[in-house]
Amino acid sequence: MIRLQNIEKVYRTDTIETLALNSISLDVAKGEFLSIMGPSGCGKSTLLNIMGLLDTPSKGDIKISDQKTDHLSDKQLAQFRNQKLGFIFQSYHLINDLQVLDNVELPLLYRNTTAKERKMLATEALEKVGLSNRIKHFPTQLSGGQRQRVAIARAIVGRPEIILADEPTGNLDSAMGNEIMDILINLNRNEGTTIIMVTHDENMAHKTHRLVRLFDGSQVQ
Amino acid sequence: MLKNYFKIAIAVLRRRKFFTFISLFGISFTLTILLVLTAFLDKVVGDSYPDRKRDRSLYVTHLQESGKDGQSSSTLSYYFLNHFVGSLKTPVKLGISSGYEGTNTYVNNKKLAVNYKYTNADYWEIMEYDFTEGKAFSKQQIDNADKVAVISEDMKRDYFGDIPSVVGKYIEADNVKYRVIGVVKNVPITSYNLYSDIYLPYTVSKTDFTKGKGYLGDFTGVMLAKSTDDVPRMRDEYDAMMRRIPMESKQFNKMYSHAQSYIRSYVETGNESSSGVTIVFTAIVIFVLLVTVLPTLNLVNINITRIMERSSEIGVRKAFGASSGTLVYQFLVENIILTFLGGLIGVVLSFIAIQVLNSFRLIPNLVLSINFTVLGIGLLVCFFFGLLSGVYPAWRMSKLNVVTALKAQ
Structure with missing residues (x-):
């Protein structure tokens, strides 16, 4: 599903060069639930961003669904992300000015869909995360766990093949964290969605199919 | 899509009331000045009462x-x-x-x-x-x-x-x-x-x-x-x-x-070497430029600040499939909504200003009225402001790197 070959990421300033990722090669199979662990600053999020085409590597190749992505224009990249990828962030990144339903509809705005279809799909996604009774609420009226469930609904509403989750339980207590983890596991199991999750939590990581460990930008496991 | 943009535009306007006030004030005040000025010019130059035979008259003044x-x-x-x-x-x-x-x-x-x-x-x-x-x-x-x-x-x-x-x-x-x-x-x-x-x-x-x-x-x-x-x-x-x-x-x-024709005789300076028409025309152009360009620059500035605050939203939209072009379009639509709101307030203010000028009889016998052509031009000017003050900030923000945008909270 995702193939990374010799990925390097170097951050350059006028005076200093930092090697964030050093020759990472990784294959993620279709339907796999992979977790990435490592200490802070080891390059986990950078790797996830590169897999999600939110960032570009300094060197190396990425293939997603057998398609090379390095030659895609801004518009094509946007379309590719919209069709294939869904994102879940540690700090939710919901738009506070929009109601829950509008937040969940967001990825569908960039597709050819009618307002009616968008509403139907978004309601369906919210039902899956158990929040169909909160569609008219604003994000600020929800708890942390509820907000992350809205973020998951937004990530799955477009039925992407891959979900990239950057510490999705990082801001939640263990009970809420477990709830979110259960939703992701069910998604992976029932819908066959490929999930790559960055986490600091060993317990969460052990619930996934495979664990990749990074240290100082290199893969150690 | 437009409904979504409209919702967010209104929400953003309501969120930062002071910025909204400054923006709306800038637009509406500018439009009011332009409409009152043109109503004045229209009356002074355009009204042919009582010399209705201007086209075959020459004035010696x-x-x-x-x-x-x-x-x-x-x-x-x-x-x-x-x-x-x-x-x-x-x-x-x-x-x-x-x-x-x-x-x-x-x-x-x-x-x-x-x-x-x-x-x-x-x-x-x-x-x-x-x-x-x-x-x-x-x-x-x-x-x-x-x-x-x-x-x-x-x-x-x-x-x-x-x-x-x-x-x-x-x-x-x-x-x-x-x-x-x-x-x-x-x-x-x-x-x-x-x-x-x-x-x-x-x-x-x-x-x-x-x-x-x-x-x-x-x-x-x-x-x-x-x-x-x-x-x-x-x-x-x-x-x-x-x-x-x-x-x-x-x-x-x-x-x-x-x-001379009516308009030339009207702005006659009495000085052979300097044309009154040129002076008056230049003065009007400078005035109009000042009252239009300054608020536009102000709007550009405010828009950059406004959009900067929304970098997380830009990051999310990009991550979920918005291209730079789509984002520019969104911000332009939002800006045009803002300028049209300002425009509407400007039209209302102009009507009030003209009523006040007429009822207080500040200038004897001068009864001003809004010229509907001017009103149309005013609204077009608003649309132009919307584009002008929105394009640069929107373009700048649409180029924002997704990861950087998401990090900014």
Whole structure:
């Protein structure tokens, strides 16, 4: 599903060069639930961003669904992300000015869909995360766990093949964290969605199919 | 999609009320100034009451004489207009009138400031004043120096009160009683060559204008051609006359005066080397640029700050499939919504400002109204502002790196 070959990421300033990722090669199979662990600053999020085409590597190749992505224009990249990828962030990144339903509809705005279809799909996604009774609420009226469930609904509403989750339980207590983890596991199991999750939590990581460990930008496991 | 953009635009406007106020104030205030200014210009330049024959008229308002020791510039004498201009062949009529002068009169022991001016008979045949009652004085009444007067509607109301007819009644000005023979609709003071409260035959003045051969005086003239085709010929004939007539005195060696269209005569500076039209036009352009460019720059600045605050939203939208072009479109739509809101407020403010200007009678007899063409142009200007002040910030923000945008909270 995702193939990374010799990925390097170097951050350059006028005076200093930092090697964030050093020759990472990784294959993620279709339907796999992979977790990435490592200490802070080891390059986990950078790797996830590169897999999600939110960032570009300094060197190396990425293939997603057998398609090379390095030659895609801004518009094509946007379309590719919209069709294939869904994102879940540690700090939710919901738009506070929009109601829950509008937040969940967001990825569908960039597709050819009618307002009616968008509403139907978004309601369906919210039902899956158990929040169909909160569609008219604003994000600020929800708890942390509820907000992350809205973020998951937004990530799955477009039925992407891959979900990239950057510490999705990082801001939640263990009970809420477990709830979110259960939703992701069910998604992976029932819908066959490929999930790559960055986490600091060993317990969460052990619930996934495979664990990749990074240290100082290199893969150690 | 548009509904979503509209929702977020309104939410953003409500979230930062102070920024919204500054933005809306900038747009609406600018539009108000533009609309009031154009309403004013429209009235002053565009309103052809009472000189409805402007297309076949030329106005003679100034004469400049210059010599080694100095120069002198003024309106013209009755002698100059009657003797020289009156001898031209192309004009079929020559209206002569003095500038208005102020005096006081008393009604029931209450002082009333009035303006009066003198005219000849042709003046009334060239100008098409709307008479609410009576008529203008005739050539014979002028020749007989009859003490008759035409007054304005406001003068009628202020002097006589609300009575239906005043023709035949007497009005006193400058200690002389004149018999009212006609009442005309008001002319705004901005048409300063045509405005007055009281119009009198030039022969009733205490000064005998027919005496003396000086060129400079208090009068202006309007030449009427038979048809619009004759206007250039009339202008040439006037210029030829100016080249022909002798210098008024030895101290001068050059003399300038031209027969001009209404607008040129209106902004005449009296200085031969500098065109009044250019000066007025330049002043208007500079003013309009100042009142439009400054708020636009201000809006650009505010928009950058506004959009910067939304970098997390930009990151999310990009991550979920918005291209840079889509984001530019979104921010432009939001900005156009903002400017149109400002535009609507501007239109309301303009109506209020014009009502206030009209009701307080700050400028005598000047009744302004919103010109709907101007309103349309104003709304287009708003749309242009929206684009102009939105394009740069939107383009800048759409280029924001997704990861950087998401990190900014």
